[in-house]
Amino acid sequence: MNPEILQDLESFVPEIVLTLALLLVVLADISLPKLRTRVTFLVTAVGLLAALCFTVPLFGAGEKALFYNMVALDRMAVFFKGFLILASFLVLLAAPGSKELSSTHLGEFYALLLGVTLGMLLLASSVDMLMLYLSLEMVSLTSYIMVGYLRHDRQSNEASLKYILFGAVSTGSMLYGITLLFGLTGSTKMPAIREALASGGASGGNGMALLVATALILAGFGFKTAAVPFHFWCPDVYTGAPTPVTAFLSVAPKAAGFATLIRFFFSGMSDTTTSASQWSAFSAMNWTSLLILISIITMTLGNIAALRQDNLKRLLAYSSIAHAGYMMMGAAVLSYEGVQAVLIYLITYLFMNLGAFLVVIEIFNQTNSFNVNDYRGLYRRSPFLAISMTIFLLSLMGIPPFAGFFGKLFVFAAAVNHNLAWFAVIGALNSVVAVYYYARVIKAMIIEGGDEGAGFKLAGTSRALVWIMLLPTVGMVLFWDRIQALTGRSWKFFIG
Amino acid sequence: MDPTTVAQVIFYFFAVLTVASAAIVVFSSSLIYSAFALLFTFFGVAALYVFLGADFLAATQLVIYVGGILILLLFGVMLTHKLYDLDLKTETFQFFPGFLVMAAVLLTLTGVISKTQWVSRGERPLNPTTIAIGLLFMREYILPFEVASVFLLVALIGAAMIVRRRRS
Amino acid sequence: MIGLNHYLFVSAALFSLGVMGVLTRKNAVNVLMGIELILNSANINLVAFSRYSVASLDGQIFAVFVIIIAAAEAAVALAIVLSMYRIVKSVNLDQADTLKG
Numbered sequence: 001m002n003p004e005i006l007q008d009l010e011s012f013v014p015e016i017v018l019t020l021a022l023l024l025v026v027l028a029d030i031s032l033p034k035l036r037t038r039v040t041f042l043v044t045a046v047g048l049l050a051a052l053c054f055t056v057p058l059f060g061a062g063e064k065a066l067f068y069n070m071v072a073l074d075r076m077a078v079f080f081k082g083f084l085i086l087a088s089f090l091v092l093l094a095a096p097g098s099k100e101l102s103s104t105h106l107g108e109f110y111a112l113l114l115g116v117t118l119g120m121l122l123l124a125s126s127v128d129m130l131m132l133y134l135s136l137e138m139v140s141l142t143s144y145i146m147v148g149y150l151r152h153d154r155q156s157n158e159a160s161l162k163y164i165l166f167g168a169v170s171t172g173s174m175l176y177g178i179t180l181l182f183g184l185t186g187s188t189k190m191p192a193i194r195e196a197l198a199s200g201g202a203s204g205g206n207g208m209a210l211l212v213a214t215a216l217i218l219a220g221f222g223f224k225t226a227a228v229p230f231h232f233w234c235p236d237v238y239t240g241a242p243t244p245v246t247a248f249l250s251v252a253p254k255a256a257g258f259a260t261l262i263r264f265f266f267s268g269m270s271d272t273t274t275s276a277s278q279w280s281a282f283s284a285m286n287w288t289s290l291l292i293l294i295s296i297i298t299m300t301l302g303n304i305a306a307l308r309q310d311n312l313k314r315l316l317a318y319s320s321i322a323h324a325g326y327m328m329m330g331a332a333v334l335s336y337e338g339v340q341a342v343l344i345y346l347i348t349y350l351f352m353n354l355g356a357f358l359v360v361i362e363i364f365n366q367t368n369s370f371n372v373n374d375y376r377g378l379y380r381r382s383p384f385l386a387i388s389m390t391i392f393l394l395s396l397m398g399i400p401p402f403a404g405f406f407g408k409l410f411v412f413a414a415a416v417n418h419n420l421a422w423f424a425v426i427g428a429l430n431s432v433v434a435v436y437y438y439a440r441v442i443k444a445m446i447i448e449g450g451d452e453g454a455g456f457k458l459a460g461t462s463r464a465l466v467w468i469m470l471l472p473t474v475g476m477v478l479f480w481d482r483i484q485a486l487t488g489r490s491w492k493f494f495i496g
Numbered sequence: 497m498d499p500t501t502v503a504q505v506i507f508y509f510f511a512v513l514t515v516a517s518a519a520i521v522v523f524s525s526s527l528i529y530s531a532f533a534l535l536f537t538f539f540g541v542a543a544l545y546v547f548l549g550a551d552f553l554a555a556t557q558l559v560i561y562v563g564g565i566l567i568l569l570l571f572g573v574m575l576t577h578k579l580y581d582l583d584l585k586t587e588t589f590q591f592f593p594g595f596l597v598m599a600a601v602l603l604t605l606t607g608v609i610s611k612t613q614w615v616s617r618g619e620r621p622l623n624p625t626t627i628a629i630g631l632l633f634m635r636e637y638i639l640p641f642e643v644a645s646v647f648l649l650v651a652l653i654g655a656a657m658i659v660r661r662r663r664s
Numbered sequence: 665m666i667g668l669n670h671y672l673f674v675s676a677a678l679f680s681l682g683v684m685g686v687l688t689r690k691n692a693v694n695v696l697m698g699i700e701l702i703l704n705s706a707n708i709n710l711v712a713f714s715r716y717s718v719a720s721l722d723g724q725i726f727a728v729f730v731i732i733i734a735a736a737e738a739a740v741a742l743a744i745v746l747s748m749y750r751i752v753k754s755v756n757l758d759q760a761d762t763l764k765g
Contacts, residue, residue, distance in 0.1 A: 071639065115647075145657070151657075
């Protein structure tokens with residue numbers, strides 16, 4: 001055994017824990033007939049928590065590449081690992097309480113959840129294009145299956161069919177782009193790619209090839225983050241999938257997609273030698289302009305399409321497309337400040353978006369509907385849910401003092417500080433447009449009267465979960481400096 | 497005959513076989529013809545791998561693609577039609593816009609390929625590759641190797657779960 | 665002399681045909697065939713670059729992993745197609761339209 005690999009294993013404990021938990025869940029599911037629902041849930045929960053506990057100490061370790069430069073261990077990777085495990089854990093807590101999933105056996109769901117979390121951890125830390133592609137496909141395949149989990153439901157099946165066909169084409173095209181990049185630079189490792197490009201690998205006639213290769217690779221990233229024009233799968237898939245899966249998709253794979261996009265563009269494609277905090281793209285291709293363009297189109301299209309939606313899941317789907325656009329603003333400025341902005345936005349987005357979806361799940365449990373017209377008068381039937389949803393929606397709008405405001409603040413500030421004030425203005429205008437469709441839901445819940453139905457009886461666990469999402473959304477303003485410090489230290493990543 | 501000319505002829509034969517079969521896959525109106533044309537495409541690709549000195553890969557391609565994926569696709573074709581539906585005709589939509597897109601993609605790619613000067617950082621001699629690949633899997637590529645096995649496990653569980661029949 | 669460009673043209677043709685198949689075919693299994701064409705074209709690229717552009721087997725190893733992933737993807741895709749067929753009795757993509765809101 002090579003001693004280097006043994007050393008690397010010490011830094012790889014979260015992933016190993018997740019794999020072990022996955023194997024245990026599979027075994028438990030097969031072997032214990034009576035207890036298996038509870039045992040599989042417990043094993044998954046313990047596995048995720050243990051992985052989280054093992055992730056935290058990794059934050060202090062230096063930056064290095066593991067397993068022969070396949071994955072990197074740096075602060076940004078550790079940040080994303082913690083974030084993604086937390087997101088999976090919260091979805092795990094929400095899954096058994098959902099009426100849609102209550103009629104199915106959840107053993108495989110937990111196994112898939114562990115699998116997708118493992119894939120996302122690898123995706124967020126990949127520095128080799130092979131590892132990137134492998135982990136991207138791992139995340140995607142498990143997502144396709146989770147979307148189609150209600151295999152007797154027509155909408156769930158349609159959603160997963162559309163998802164897999166669209167996804168396979170996007171990742172296939174991305175793969176073709178990766179091969180072209182391999183041919184241009186002679187390597188699949190991001191540091192080597194960067195060096196090859198820096199020493200003129202893409203000058204002259206080769207610039208076109210680099211452009212085509214990157215455009216194709218962007219197809220894969222755009223698909224994972226649901227950016228325009230690769231967002232077409234998003235509304236249908238979000239609507240047809242079981243809502244806990246939708247909630248998960250809107251946060252976790254999207255975050256992992258952003259992590260790898262940042263890593264690819266920053267450490268694979270940018271010139272790091274000019275300045276410590278500002279990177280410049282290689283001259284053959286102006287990534288910044290392209291990313292800015294994608295960001296603008298994404299947020300605008302997401303917001304405008306959401307205006308006409310009555311189905312809450314579809315509305316939140318377009319809303320999450322728009323939020324991906326805001327996040328891309330942070331990535332487009334191609335600097336460490338922008339990365340910090342993306343990280344802050346993700347933290348706020350995790351709690352407010354999951355919170356909103358949680359309320360949607362609860363309302364569906366009680367009313368069997370996702371239509372905004374059935375949300376009328378919710379305030380009378382369950383003031384707790386109505387107020388919580390209002391808070392989540394206000395945060396999504398970006399209204400202070402809720403968490404969402406800080407995310408938007410940092411992203412717009414990053415743009416302004418890089419002489420892109422007009423970009424920030426477009427973002428602000430988009431936020432104003434978004435107010436309309438969020439406010440429509442609030443109005444229905446609180447102001448309009450609806451059929452007087454019985455009051456909702458919320459299970460204790462559901463109530464607790466909503467509180468878990470509410471507290472950070474409301475309280476983030478108090479811990480503001482801590483979050484800033486944490487993300488300020490997290491943008492450092494492995495250059496190699 | 498001059499060996500290089502023979503080699504060229506054989507190469508062109510397999511290249512044309514691959515591309516022509518792929519065209520049949522995409523343009524044929526019968527699903528069965530498409531499936532069998534795909535078989536020839538996979539064979540052609542395996543032959544190209546042999547030309548490129550990738551002996552292990554050519555064998556893997558045949559075993560997995562022809563022996564696995566193609567059989568799966570044929571099952572998919574057969575199981576998604578009624579028994580008496582012997583025609584198995586397929587329809588297309590938006591043929592002309594799709595054709596334009598294909599032509600655009602093809603022109604862009606060929607243009608890019610011919611303009612680019614592909615730098616050679618060394619040519620690998622045509623040695624047998626199996627042992628070298630095996631060693632690489634256990635050394636430089638050990639992480640993707642292990643991750644791929646977990647990946648296959650999860651895909652297996654998921655696929656089996658989806659097609660499982662209702663219990664009751 | 666057969667060189668790198670010959671292989672790249674073949675793979676470009678396969679890629680374009682695959683894209684065409686994906687865009688124009690209605691039957692889900694046909695779309696899958698298009699996707700397999702795309703993946704094969706990328707593999708040809710990898711192996712060709714491995715032979716002519718780099719002095720190592722990196723491209724071939726990558727191609728092995730692509731084959732692995734393609735097999736898993738095809739299996740899951742067909743599982744989903746079969747599941748869909750059981751409910752809707754058809755796998756034409758224009759029948760998959762109940763989700764439009």
